[in-house]
Structure formats: structure tokens, C-alpha cells
Amino acid sequence: MPGGRPESPITKTNWEGTGVEPDIKVPAAEALAAALKALGQPPVADIAAASRQQTFAPRTTPLAGSDAALKRVIAMYATGKIDDALFAPDAVEMAHRSLPFVLEQRARYGVLKSLTFRDVMMGADMYVATFDNGTAMVGVAVDPQGRVLAITGFMPVGPAR
Structure with missing residues (x-):
């Protein structure tokens, strides 16, 4: 059960039901390619192809300091x-x-x-x-x-x- 309400400190509104405005606006069909490009990753044909291999390994060691x-x-x-x-x-x-x-x-x-x-x-x-x-x-x-x-x-x- 939620114990809080997410609210933007800038707009003072909740994004539930409206979503979050993307930083990079592209048509939905181009979103995967745009995200991979922004991350410096090579392009893939589709999400299924990208999902077959682990792109990012979860961190298992503490951050320095x-x-x-x-x-x-x-x-x-x-x-x-x-x-x-x-x-x-x-x-x-x-x-x-x-x-x-x-x-x-x-x-x-x-x-x-x-x-x-x-x-x-x-x-x-x-x-x-x-x-x-x-x-x-x-x-x-x-x-x-x-x-x-x-x-x-x-x-x-x-x-x-």
C-alpha cells in the first residue's frame, strides 16, 4: 500500500496517469535506438534481441568512499x-x-x-x-x-x- 505521493518539485504535480516527459523526444518505434545511442551502446534490431543478453551488470561492490x-x-x-x-x-x-x-x-x-x-x-x-x-x-x-x-x-x- 503506498505511503506517499510522488510529486515533481518543479511543477508540484503528480505524474500518475500522465507519465513522465522524456528527455529525448522520438517516435515510440525509435525509442530503443535513441536510448542505446544516448548510452553509447551499439544499435540492435529489436528489444527481443537486446533482451537476450545482459547489457548492464548490476553493481555488486560498494562505491568508493x-x-x-x-x-x-x-x-x-x-x-x-x-x-x-x-x-x-x-x-x-x-x-x-x-x-x-x-x-x-x-x-x-x-x-x-x-x-x-x-x-x-x-x-x-x-x-x-x-x-x-x-x-x-x-x-x-x-x-x-x-x-x-x-x-x-x-x-x-x-x-x-
Whole structure:
């Protein structure tokens, strides 16, 4: 069941039922060729031919610096204050809004002992974070400059006393 409503920050409208305006406007029959060209990929005869082979391999390793960014953010939350410089400009407001929830989650766990990369989920590097008082899955998405785009909540793996 949806828990939110996607809304364009520019138009303040929802695109449900209307779709999303494409960046590259071409007739539907030419969409595959245009997409592959924009991605620097060779053309294919049809989507069935392109689907027979994997064009893009999913990422299975963490992005460089994501562990360091996550350590800085976890340490920052221990202070109870947001350091805007750790976040990408588009993520600062969300960091401030989520602070009360994250502080409540973070306080239960104590001092961070270790981070171990686990997986990539929906673009975020997922880590098992071991603390004094328990273990949690925590994810971070970073931009090319290493600034945080998003943090997932603390999902308990082991008890937090």
C-alpha cells in the first residue's frame, strides 16, 4: 500500500496517469535506438534481441568512499546535529527532517564497532553495522563527490539493549 505521493518539485504535480516527459523526444518505434545511442551502446534490431543478453551488470561492490561517508554520518548523528557539508544539496532537507527518527534509532545501539559491506539495494550500499549494543543494516547512497544522497534507517539484525 503506498505511503506517499510522488510529486515533481518543479511543477508540484503528480505524474500518475500522465507519465513522465522524456528527455529525448522520438517516435515510440525509435525509442530503443535513441536510448542505446544516448548510452553509447551499439544499435540492435529489436528489444527481443537486446533482451537476450545482459547489457548492464548490476553493481555488486560498494562505491568508493561509501563506507567512510556512512561512518561520518553515524558519528554525526551521535552529536545530535546535522553537518550539511556531508550531504548532497538535494539531501540536506531530508537529513534535517529525519533527524528525530534517526536519533531515536541510533541512541539504542551505542558506539559503532565495525561496518561490513553486504549488498547493493536500489542503488544504496548496504552495510552490516556492529555497535556496542546490537547490529543493524544501514544503507548509504553517495554521489560522485562522496556526499550522501540518502541513508536508510537502522534495520535491526541483532538486539539493541
